[in-house]
Amino acid sequence: MITLLPEKCIACSLCVKACLFSGIRLDGKIPVLTEYCTGCGACVEVCRVGAIVSEGKPAPPPDLGSYRDIWVIAEQQDTIVHPVTFELLGKARELAQTRACRVAAVLAGSGMGAISQALIQGGADVVYLADAPFLYPYRTRPHERTIAALIEQHKPEIVLIGATCMGRDLAPRLANRFKTGLTADCTGLVIDSQDGCLLQTRPAFGGNIMATIVTAHHRPQMATVRPGVMQAFQDEGRTGTVVTVETVADAADDCVQVLKTIAKPGSGVQLEKAPVIVSGGRGLQGPDNFKLLGELAELLSGQVGASRAAVELGWIEHPHQVGQTGKTVKPRLYIACGISGAIQHLAGMQQADVIVAINRDPYAPILKIAHFALIGDVQKIVPELIAQLKAQH
Ligand SMILES: Cc1cc2nc3c(=O)[nH]c(=O)nc-3n(C[C@H](O)[C@H](O)[C@H](O)COP(=O)(O)OP(=O)(O)OC[C@H]3O[C@@H](n4cnc5c(N)ncnc54)[C@H](O)[C@@H]3O)c2cc1C
Known part of the structure; x- marks a missing residue:
C-alpha cells in the first residue's frame, strides 16, 4: 500500500x-x-x-466463497454478436454444470436489446444489459468502468472474454482493477474437481509446452480465449432473465473519441468461419502463387490462409495468418501448401476435420497430423487440383 x-x-x-x-x-x-x-x-x-x-503489505485476499457464477463479456458490432461470444457461452455452460452455478452475459453498447435473447439461446441464464449511447462504439474507459462496477456488485467467480482486439484491450484493465490473474489465449478451461478452481491451459515457451495456470487466491478468475477454440451451444427453447443496468456517462471518458472507423485491408477475411481453408507457406516461393491458392479456395468455396513465414515475407496480409499468433481455425477441410508444420502453426489448425498436406519433403512435420499427403512440388500439384476441379464443375 x-x-x-x-x-x-x-x-x-x-x-x-x-x-x-x-x-x-x-x-x-x-x-x-x-x-x-x-x-x-x-x-x-x-x-x-x-x-x-x-507499507509493502499486499491487499488481503478476497473472501473467495462470496464469488459465484460464470460471466462472459459479450462483444458485438452494429448489433452483430462476435462468434467468440457464443463459443465462450458454450464453454461457460459446461463449466457451470460442474460448479452448479449460473451463466451470465454482459452486453455493453447501444441499441442492442434484441441481442439479449440470442445470448440466452446461446447459453446465458442472465444478461446484464448496459445500453447507452456513450457505450458505442467501443472505448476502453467507459466499458471498463461499466463492467467493473457490475463485477464489483455481483462478484462473479469466473469472467471469460474473447481474445479479440476489444477483449485484449479490456481484459487486462479489468484484471488490474481487481488485482486478479488473467490467462490470455487459453486453449483449455476445466474446473479442478478438488478445489473448484478454474484450470486455464495455454501454450507457453513459444508453444513448446502447455501450461496450466490457476488463480488460486484472487477473484474473479479471468481468461481470454481466441475465436474458434471453443464450441458454441444453441438451444432455441432456453429462457433467461435480462437485467437492465443503470449506466452513467463520465466526462473523463471523452478524453478518447472515435472520429472515424477505417477497415484494415484484409479485415474482411473470416477464416474462423470458413468451411475450407487453403493455406500457403514459405514453400510457395513467392507472392504470385497465392493467386493459385485463391483460385483453388474459390473452387472449394473456401478462403486463403497462410503461415507466419509467408506473412513475414510480405506475400499476404496478417489477417490470413493461422497459428499461435494468428487465427485459430476449425474448418472441415484444411489444405496446407508448402507449410512445414511448426508447432506454432499446428496450434491454430490441428482441429480441422480433414487435413491435406502438399509438401515436397516426405518427412515434413505436418505429415504427422495430416490425413492425406500429396508429396511433390506445390506449383505442380495445385494447378493439377484446379484443373481437375474445373473439369468436374
Ligand atoms: C512465438 C512464435 C509464434 C509463432 N506463431 C506462428 C503462427 O501463428 N503461425 C505460423 O504459421 N507460424 C508461427 N510461428 C513461426 C513458426 O515457428 C514457423 O517458423 C513457421 O510456421 C514456418 O512457416 P512455413 O511452414 O511456411 O515455412 P518453413 O518452415 O520454411 O516450411 C516450408 C515448407 O515448404 C516445403 N516446400 C518448399 N518448397 C516446396 C515446394 N516447391 N513444393 C512443396 N513444398 C515445398 C518445405 O519442405 C517445408 O516443409 C511462430 C513462431 C514463434 C517463435
Missing part, C-alpha cells in the same frame, strides 16, 4: 513520470494517488525526498 507524505513533496514530478499506470498525479503541488494505482512501488523508488512510502 502506497502512502503519500505531501509535506515532504517538492513537486519534482519524478513519481508521475515513473508510473506506468497513471496511478499518481500532481494536483497543483500536492501528489495524489488515482484509482489506477497498482501499489507497484515504482514511485517510491524514484522519490528522492521520502515523500512516498510503501
